[in-house]
Each structure stands twice: as C-alpha cells, then as structure tokens.
Amino acid sequence: MAPINGRPLRIQIEKPSTTKKWPNGFWAILKLMCLFYHRTVVPRRKTCYGCTVDKFKKRIRAGAVQDMDSSAGEMEPMLVQYEFQDPRRVEGRGADGEDTPLMEQEESACPVCDTLWWNQDGLAERYSEGDIGIGRWNHRGSGPLSLLLLLGALTFIFYDIVNFLDKLWGKPDLILRMMIKMTLYIILIIYPLFSLCSKLRSILPTALANLRWASVLNVRYLIKRGQILGIGRKGLPGKMLLFLFQLTPLIVALYRFLLFTVISECGFNWSTIVTSLIGIIYGQWYGLYMYLLYFVRIPFQREFNLLLIYFKENEGSETRCRGAFFATVLDFFCFKQLVNLSIFVMFPALVFAVSGNITYEYLLSNTTCVADNELNRSVAHHTLRLGWSEIFVSLVSYLVAMGGVHAGYIFDNFVGRLLHLRSGRNWIFWSNLNKDITYVTKNSHFLLVTTIFSFISIFMAFNFGTQDITDLAFCNDTMHEDLCV
DSSP states (O other): OOOSSSSOOOOOOSSOTTOOOOOHHHHHHHHHTTOOOSSOOSOSOOOOHHHHHHHHHHHHHTTOOOOTTTTGGGGOHHHHHHTOOOTTSOTTBOTTSOBOOGGGSOOOOOHHHHHTTBOTTSOBOOOOHHHHTOGGGSOTTHHHHHHHHHHHHHHHHHHHHHHHHHHHTTOGGGHHHHHHHHHHHHHHTHHHHHHHHHHHHHHSTTTTTTOGGGGGGSHHHHHHHHHHHTHHHHOSSOHHHHHHHHHHHHHHHHHHHHIIIIISOOOSOHHHHHHHHHHHHHHHHHHHHHHHHHHHHHHHHHHHHHHHHHHHHTTTOHHHHHHHHHHHHHHHHHHHHHHHHHHHHHHHHHHHHHHHHHHHHHHHHHOSHHHHOHHHHHHHHHHHHHHHHHHHHHHHHHHHHHTSSOSHHHHHHHHHHHHHHOOSTTHHHHHHHHHHHHHHTOOOHHHHHHHHHHHHHHHHHHHHHTSOOTTSTTSSSOHHHHTTO
C-alpha cells in the first residue's frame, strides 16, 4: 500500500514471482458465457479518475481534442476503466504479440492509481496477460464469436416463444400452461439479454455511456474482481457452489425432458427437443450467471475492508482517500444496479409462477375427472412438481449467490465500520468523507419502481386466481396431448 509520508511509492517489478497463472476453470467460465469481446483484457496501466482528468486537460490545451461530443466518453470513468484502450500499442504486448516484461511498462507515480492494482493483501501488484495465463482463451475471433453465439441464442429462444404463443394464445383452457411456461422463459432469458447489452456497450461506448451496469459483464471488470480475490494463489472461490449451480438446473432440465418425452408420451418431435434443449443450455447459463454474481460479490466485501485500512493509514489525506473511495464505490454501484435489474425482472416472474402453480394445485384437488385417467393424473402431478422445482432452484440459487435479497447490505456494513474509525482529529476530513458517502447513498427511484411492479404482479396473480378457469384441459382426456404442443 502506498506510504503517506515521503515520496510516493513507485513499484518496479521485473517479473513478480508471486504472480501465478489463474485457474483454467475461470477462463472456461468466461468462454462458456460468451463474455470475451476486447482483444486485450489487461491494461498496460490503470489510471484513476483524477489522473484521467489531468491528461484530458493537457490534451485540450495541446489542441488534440477537436470534437468535444465524440470525446465526451473520455471523461466517463467506467468507460475509461473498462472500455477504452491505448490506441498506440496493444496493452501489455510487444509488436510481435508477446507479453512485454512488466519492468518495461509505465509505473504510476500516483498513489491512487496504485490502489487500482490492489491484490488480496492490499498491495499494488502489477501483472500482464501472460502472467495470469489467458493465452489462447482470448483470441482474435473470441469477440465476434461471442456476439454471434449470443445473437443466435436469443434468436433461438425468441423463436420458440413466438412458436408456443402462436399455439396457446387465445385458448382459455391453455392459459395456465402459457403463463407458467412464459415465467420460466423470462427467467432463462435474463443472462443472454444482459450479456448482449454489455456487448452493445462495448461496441457503442459513448452512445451507451449511461448503461453502467453492463460493465459488470465485461471481462476486464471480472479480472479486477479476481485480482482482489487472488485467485492465482487461492483458486476459484466457492467451487462447491459452482458445482451445485450447474447440477441443480441440469437435474430440473432432465426432469423436464423426461416429462415431455416419456411421462407424457409426447415422444421425440421438434417441440419437445427444442424445449428440452432450451432447458438444458439456458439453465446452465442461469447457473453460471448466479455464480458470477457470487464471484463479484465476495471480493467487494474484502475490498471494502482494505479501503477501511487505507483510510486509517491515510487519515487526513482527502485527495487519496476520496480517489480510492470513488473508484471502489463506482464499481460496486454498477454491480448493485445489475442486481437490482435482475430482481426487477425475476421477482414479478416468480410471483406469477407461484400463483400459477398454486392455482394448478387447487384445480387438481377440486376435480375428480383427472383421477379417472391414469396418464392425465401422472402428467398433472409431474407438471406441478416440475413447476415448483423450477421456482425453488431459481429463487434459492439467487439468494445463495447474493447472500441475501440485494447487494446494498455490503455497502451498509462498510459504512457502519467506517463510523468506528472516526476520531476527533482531522474532523474536516471525516466530515467531507461523510458528505461523499451521503451523496452516493441517495435513494434512487429504481427501488420504488421495482416495488410498484412487484405489487402489481402480486395483485394480477391473485386476481388471476379468482377467475373461473374450470374449463382447463383436465376433464377432456387431452391434457397429456396439450403438453406436447
């Protein structure tokens, strides 16, 4: 950590022996999630916002900035950190594409810039792509391939949505099945849709500068989270969680496959194959997305602790502390926005799913004709179990990944611990820092909007439960056939 007296620390490392290659499992996860886009993912140098403004000011005075509109993104901190790169050379690579020794890379004389290289111990430890072992995981075709796969995946699932809506729309006896199936698709589509938004932000950074939450699904952002975790030394965190996040959606998807092909006697047709593939592929993506939320959450808890130590060691140095504080908080609030957006989409869908399954169960308990047909009875009960399994896996996976409902508690814990550090000395410093915290914790309208939509979903769900839907396909001996639509 940079000292507070004497000259600023200038780190000079020839080849850091402590830097170990990151586990291949981490790069495999990024590859499977189609996250690679930028050709280079480790910057040659990381610049704090204060230094960024100083350099931009020098460019203006030198007449290097001709169009202020096109250069506006250069003042957006998240774009500077995770989207823009040095146009003069490939970051951390020589002309032949090989990694350059770290001693040849520019070292920062700014103590705030050094905090951007913090490892798990709060020490500025620089590294290159070769040091962490990216290798061939990120090649020239990774970006276009990731984009094409995401577009193909979204086209595939939208095609299936349109296909089953065309068959189920306008049929009162199939409305319950349509509602339950639609809620599942809404949950499964969250990750590929969010990931596509992240790609679009990388393609059009200035036009989509306000789409800050999309930076969380940027490989450069995730590498910084791994840097704080020290995964080169400690490996991937939560390996058992990763296993469970992959296993449980797979079990549910296989159950769905058996229901559609064996239990319901639908056999193998285009509809059952597509539905089964969607359950398997997108279910795995959902599990990896939950692990990604966990992977991002854990290092923030550690980084805020390091920030407390930094405040204590640099008490009175307002410029240093504010620079480090805003760099960390900006990253965190982008993550918080992504989590809030996930809640905004997931919670109403889960409310509808719960309401649909409860209604389904009441209908089964209040009718006797289902019991007269063994196949109908079997399909009805297995459909109900599948619905509850999907709800349980979706909700529990999210709660475990986040350690709660939302991410705000991480910052709240940091603020509570910070209050214990305040002393009678340097009261101006602590007062100004408190003003900064008050500013960044202002209530946003996003929580209000989420709450309103959640209550609307609850009202619509209960209202649906009061409708006369006794004409559903329970007593016409076609229930198992309707499932094959």
